[in-house]
Amino acid sequence: MTQTVLSTAPAPMTAPLSQTFLAALKAALPGIATPVGLHEPVFTGNERAYVQQCLDSGWVSYNGAFGLKFEEMLTDLTGAGACAAVVSGTVAIEMALRVIGVQAGDEVLSPSLTFVATNNAIAHVGAMPHFIDSEIRSLGVDVAKLADYLDDIAELTPDGPRNRLTGRRLAAILPMHCFGHPVDMDALLAVAERWRLPVIEDAAESLGSTYRGRPCGSLAPIACLSFNGNKVVTTGGGGAILTRDPVLGQRLRFLTSTAKTPHPFEFIHEEIGWNYRLPNLNAALGCAMLETLPERLSAKRALQARYEAAFAGTNRFAMLREPDYAKSNYWLMAAVLAPEDAGERDTILKATHGAGYMCRALWRLNHTLPMFSASPRMPLNVAEAIQPRIINIPSAPQLFNPKSA
Ligand SMILES: Cc1ncc(COP(=O)(O)O)c(C=O)c1O
Missing domain, CATH: 3.40.640.10 (Type I PLP-dependent aspartate aminotransferase-like (Major domain))
Structure with a gap:
């Protein structure tokens, strides 16, 4: 990651978490006009x-x-x-x-x-x-x-x-x-x-x-x-x-x-x-x-790397990364909030939406949905703990602008 990205430093930690989050998003998406969708399609070939x-x-x-x-x-x-x-x-x-x-x-x-x-x-x-x-x-x-x-x-x-x-x-x-x-x-x-x-x-x-x-x-x-x-x-x-x-x-x-x-x-x-x-x-x-899939996959990896660099300035949220045994297509990129900040998720989502970045909460866990309430289940404590900590962030390949790398 180059200086251009890191020069837009995240706001100091005294700022509300939602503002720190928003500043990090903006730092990772230089020159991208809002509104920014979560994952809009792009047609560049035949x-x-x-x-x-x-x-x-x-x-x-x-x-x-x-x-x-x-x-x-x-x-x-x-x-x-x-x-x-x-x-x-x-x-x-x-x-x-x-x-x-x-x-x-x-x-x-x-x-x-x-x-x-x-x-x-x-x-x-x-x-x-x-x-x-x-x-x-x-x-x-x-x-x-x-x-x-x-x-x-x-x-x-x-x-x-x-x-x-x-x-x-x-x-x-x-x-x-x-x-x-x-x-x-x-x-x-x-x-x-x-x-x-x-x-x-x-x-x-x-x-x-x-x-x-x-x-x-x-x-x-x-x-x-x-x-x-x-x-x-x-x-x-x-x-x-x-x-x-x-x-x-x-x-x-x-x-x-x-x-x-x-x-x-x-x-x-x-x-x-x-x-x-x-x-x-x-x-x-x-x-x-x-x-044209290979080009989109490389642009998405570059975008993930840019988010990782922009999110590195805080220990209150971090990017979810591919497991070490795998190479992910990074379909939807996700920020993970620190456990103690799970309660801040909706404030962050309101702030990002307000600024034109269409971030999204993780799906509601399916066992909590009315039509599946009678379905059998194992203890789901890890999914329950993770669910409020995940925020999906704009992930489309066209958001990686190589000119600002
Ligand atoms: C995990 C998962 N399973 C199944 C589907 C269903 O695909 P579709 O929306 O094409 O019916 C989706 C897609 O949205 C998905 O994300």
């Missing part, structure tokens, strides 16, 4: 040309060339064996749960500290989340705590693991790589294997992140991505299911295309399907955005 091609060819809906190309690009990037692109990350998770056989009445081990979509998708298949705690290092699953907890409450039956307390099947585990920071997946996969628990990665936020050199989205047999407007690659709205298993990939493409058996002129449907395929128009946008 987006317009590819969307225009769809319009010119009339192929705006399903099964177009961009749809297939987008899936191929995603498998190349992640190393997954197959991909089905769908209309949202939420339905990607729903279909991943369905194809591995999660059923109504099952429990799925899932973080409380996640965007609500993770747990909504579990509810959409009629199952219920069984909430698990998170750790401060990655904001993802606390694997050691999970292992101890399963020893306490689970039993292995011929049908797989069961919750001894509720009698319900434990049908899967759904780790989520929060803000792009990968969960400690080797440790998690070892616990899952011991309990014969299928693993689905909720990689909605982590396209471009790697865990011990391996891409998120390829760390479990099946994984889900989101391409909504605020993600590092957007298709307007969209998602994808990645799998190592080409046969499963084919089945996912079939089920999400209304389960239509291909035929030149007849409509043949022999089982219930879903109309979830990603239209060509959206995939066109996605193809162009994937082409």
Whole structure:
């Protein structure tokens, strides 16, 4: 970091914390005009040309060339064996749960500290989340705590693991790589294997992140991505299911295309399907955005570094950093308040919004939401302690202005 950034020194510590926070934000974003959104999309490549091609060819809906190309690009990037692109990350998770056989009445081990979509998708298949705690290092699953907890409450039956307390099947585990920071997946996969628990990665936020050199989205047999407007690659709205298993990939493409058996002129449907395929128009946008992903990821790392330098002048908040075993895509950057300052969060958010910086509180923990109040859970003390201390700060790659470096 150069003098230019550090010369705008944070306000002295006698200032209210909200002002110190705001000064640090401003120091990290020199020359950026307000209002500054949290993560607005930027289109710097072939987006317009590819969307225009769809319009010119009339192929705006399903099964177009961009749809297939987008899936191929995603498998190349992640190393997954197959991909089905769908209309949202939420339905990607729903279909991943369905194809591995999660059923109504099952429990799925899932973080409380996640965007609500993770747990909504579990509810959409009629199952219920069984909430698990998170750790401060990655904001993802606390694997050691999970292992101890399963020893306490689970039993292995011929049908797989069961919750001894509720009698319900434990049908899967759904780790989520929060803000792009990968969960400690080797440790998690070892616990899952011991309990014969299928693993689905909720990689909605982590396209471009790697865990011990391996891409998120390829760390479990099946994984889900989101391409909504605020993600590092957007298709307007969209998602994808990645799998190592080409046969499963084919089945996912079939089920999400209304389960239509291909035929030149007849409509043949022999089982219930879903109309979830990603239209060509959206995939066109996605193809162009994937082409420029590396540049956006490096700009985001540079922006994170700039925040780290600007936030270094205080011990009352610090930037959340990628775990040492991982390289994060730094999707959403996060400041962590000192534990004793958790009560100041909303004052800081009001001050930053007032000044035009659209910072955001961490999602409410999902076990506190009314629709999940009856869901089983382990003690969630770490997630509860972390939640009021996190503030997401503007994270879009275009906020890194190399000229002021
Ligand atoms: C962790 C997580 N899971 C799932 C989703 C759902 O994706 P979508 O908004 O595309 O349905 C999101 C995205 O917003 C997310 O952040």
